Amino acid sequence: MNLHALEVIDGTGTATLSSYLETLGLVERMHRLLLDIVKDEFERIGLLDINPIQALLLFNVGANEVTAGELRSRGFYQGSNVSYNLRKLVDLGYMHHERSSVDRRSVRVRLTERGLEIRQMLLKLFDEHSKIISGRELLPVAAMEDANNALRKVERFWTEQIRYIY
Template sequence: MTMLAPARRDFVDASRPAGDNGEATAATYLEALQLLERLHRLMQDLVKDEFERLGRQDLNPVQALILYNLGESEVSAGELRSRGMYQGSNVSYNLKKLVSMGYVHHERCDLDRRSVRVRLTEAGQEVRQIVLGLFRRHADQLAMSGVLDDPPLAQVNLQARRIERYWTEQIRYIY
């Protein structure tokens, strides 16, 4: 996995108005990208710590997040990959491991025999509940501390969805 290079201090003075050739905007955007990457890594560390605390070393954080994102659905591996955040991991390999460990059930699709559909087993549902509980605890604690109020998290999510839509459009224009 490649990490974004820290923003060069000589690249921009973030205190300058955004109208200065967009340098401040670029610096803020680069900082946001770095924060997203660090948050993702920290989320995986939090999941890892939770499983260690519970004495469960059978799953790595990526596998636990795959189970969490699979949820109640029955999907193809491709759909699961597009839903989740599996930075630096091989989803197919991890799904194969999860099947062999009894967390995921898989079967060939009746309509397209090349496609495999996956869903959680009861053991997979238990892991999903652990991750869900962790996320809910954090949400409650952050809400009580007021961290999620300014700006409101719903606005932050709206901004992130807009960036996601822009990036998706950029990828489409390449092809």
Template sequence: MSIHTDLDEVGTTQLPGARSVAFMDSYLDALNLVERLHRLLLDVIKDEFERVGLLEINPVQALLLFNVGDNEVTAGELKSRGYYQGSNVSYNLKKLVEAGYMHHQRSEIDRRSVRVRLTEKGRGVHVLVSRLFRTHAEGLMDRGVLDQKGVEDITASLRRVERYWTEQIRYIY
């Protein structure tokens, strides 16, 4: 679904002044860009995995392995720590355990809780994705696409939007 889909229903005329309309247009463009960048990131990971012949896991699972890294976490912590953004975490965990990328163990204290960590095979994927991201970071700097300040500015802006949205969700409840 495109973010612009229901713009007519919202009606930009509800916003006072041309400045607000311009801001709304820029805001929607930024939202679309964030969405496209995430999909593009998954495509970049997929292409790298195809290049090296790693075809048994998908890019979402690869990002999960990358984000877990050296940590041992519960399935619930994967979402609360921001390691996993999807809605089907249990499916992806099951697939990664079955394929030998993650190890899972029931908690001795709370048998309902499962702790997960990477196996050596999972660490290999973590290293592969780390190298890919390092190569991209170097390329962005070397080609003058972004510098340290640019990345810090983008990150700070996105964190402010994240805080705003989080406050909006809390306000609803």
């Protein structure tokens, strides 16, 4: 985020606005870095048929069986092109889809064995990262929990803002 944008608002900016813009920038950069971490890991092992967004979708779905619509509402998928990514993951054998016998318009998806392997691979990567962070004392668990709590509050606020608009 460009902190110089503060000057446009009132010529001085505020501490709250400055901190909020920094938080927004950090969240955005961290998401991009997470995608880069997954991409680098896949390149290292030669897995090039899926992208990091698709891999994180597999990771987040895990052992659940959900409808395509539930992917976003449950927070399993953050993007706008869920249909494309689901179709690609099904075509590549990472996900299985099945039409509901009750409502033929509804499609349920779950991971195949191949999809579960990708999830396990990411879980191992994230576990290694958590051990490095802990071992180097980069961020104590209590500090991570505080950060998570703060980000959950921002998430709730944004969710309320979206619901308020509609």
